[in-house]
Amino acid sequence: MQQQDKYRIALLSAFALGLHGFENLLPSPIPWLRFGLANIVTLITLLLYGMRPAVMVTLIRVMLASLIAGSFLGPAFILSLGGGIASTLVMGFVLHIAPRLFSTMGLSIIGALFHNLAQLFLAYFLFIQRIEAILLITPVIILFGTLTGTVNGVVSALLMKNLIKYDQKVQNVNEIK
C-alpha cells in the first residue's frame, strides 16, 4: 500500500468517523433505526479508490467509533462491524461484476439492504434466537433501510459530481465511474 493511499484512508476514515458521531446525536424513533451516513463515505471511497481502501475505511470507522462510544466488542459493535463489512463487500462485488448496471443510488440501496440483512442475521444467531421476532421486524427495517439508502445515494451522487467537477486536477482520481 502506497504512502498516498494511507493518507487518503486516514482522511476518509476521519470523515466517516465524523459522520458516524454526528449521526449518534440525531434523535431516532427506534434505537436500531439509523441513517447510515457513514455509508456515504464508504461508497465514495469504493467508487474513487476501489474495494480495499473501502474495507479499510469501514474497519477503521467501526473500530474507532466503538472505542470512543465504549461499546468495543459489545453487541452493538458486532452488529455494526458485520453490517458495515457485508455492505461494503456486496457493493464492491456488484460494482466489480456489473459496473454500469447500477448508478450510485442503486449501489447505496444495495449497501443499505445488505447492511440490514447482515445485522438481522447476526442478531438472530447471536442474540435473539426467535425467528418470528426477526421475521416480524425484517420488512420494517428493510423499508426504512431502502429509504435511508436512497437519501444517502442522492447525497453520494451529488458529492461524486462535485468531486469530479472541481477536484479532478487536485485529487489525482484514478478511476471515475
Added chain:
Amino acid sequence: MSLKELFHNTTLADRILFSLMIVLSLSGIAFIKEILPDNFTVHIYADGYPAYILPLDKNRVVSVEGPQGKTVVEIKDHQVRIIESPCHNKLCIQTGWVRSGAVLCLPNRIVVTLGDPDKHKKTVDATTG
C-alpha cells in the same frame, strides 16, 4: 445539479430495485403476521394469574403451584401436555399432547394455552370447579 437531473442519471436497474424493495417490504409488513403461525408461545395460568409465558420451540418441563399442589407441564417438539397433577380424576393428563388450543386442570385451576390469547380475543369466559 437538480434532483430532476439526478433522477435522470439513475439507471433502469436502480428504479426497478427501488420499487421492488418498497413493494416487497410494504407487502411484508402487511402479510407477515398472516404467514406466521400464532401459537408460538405457551401461556400458563395458575389460579387465574399468569405464571409462565414460554416459547413453544424449547423443550422443557415446568411445575406450577396451584391451590391443590404442583402441576407439572411438559413442552416438547411444539406440543404441550400435563404429566403430573394432584387432582383426583386426572382429566388433564388424559388429554395428552396438545398442538393448539389449551389443556386445563380445573380442580387445580391451571390453564395452559397455546398462542396469544389476546390476539383473537378468545379468552376463557369463566372457570368453575
